Amino acid sequence: MGFIPASSRFAGAFLLGATALGVAACNSGTNAQPQIPLTVVNEVLFLTDQQNSALRFDNGAVYHKGGLRGLIVVRQNAGTYLAFDRTCPYQPQDTCARVRIEPFIRIFDSCCQSQFGFTGQPQGGPATLPLRRYSTALSGNTLTITN
Template sequence: MRFVPASSRFLGFCALAATALGVAACNSGSSAQPQIPLTIVNEVLFLTDQQNSALRFDNGAVYHKGGLRGLIVVRQNAGSYLAFDRTCPYQPQDTCARVRIEPYLRLFDPCCQSQFGFTGQPQGGPATLPLRRYSTALSGNTLTITN
């Protein structure tokens, strides 16, 4: 049997207790605002398609299939695109919690009146969390959206 000094056992116990408290604190906060359920996203969007013509301009945005309630894709600039789930993070279980595009102005959930900028950050209304963001990869005129 190996001898472990009492001070090492105490430090190990403190680290374990701190971790447990941190996890408990995170879990207790999640009940206050429900999480958006995870879903697999693996979509391809062709920038040359006519239905994606709004993505030819900065802050242009389009709807695309995928995600929980659909995706919103936003062009930041010619080489940078963002993709968000349309599910509003404020009460995402509500069937009407679906974000819409107000062209070149903002993203908006008419159900709870939450407003979001084109980076997905909340700008008004009751939502305090940003829109769920997915990874994007640009190759030529093809944008791949994944999580």
């Protein structure tokens, strides 16, 4: 075996240590809260339907089928709509981990007491991850929700 300069040995040890710390940091974050299982979402919502009348106002929200435990659709403004899975990200495997709308106030999970704003971000309770968000596309009075 040949001679390895001290500076190269130090650099190699530093790189190995940094890699181990990086892997440990990544692993600790993934186990903090289980992931919401993936599901195919391809839904169409007609804004003119009476059941969607809350979407005529900013921060209005409605329930819609789809996702893992249903969807919540929120109007930010006349041209921007957000769609979230109703599964709470805190403990998504719990059967009661299903968020509900408190009209014009917040989105709330009565199971774990997590609270979310109408942008899906956590605002209180144990959840630190946002609600799972799906893509929305508006064409006239038709809103398409996909992932």
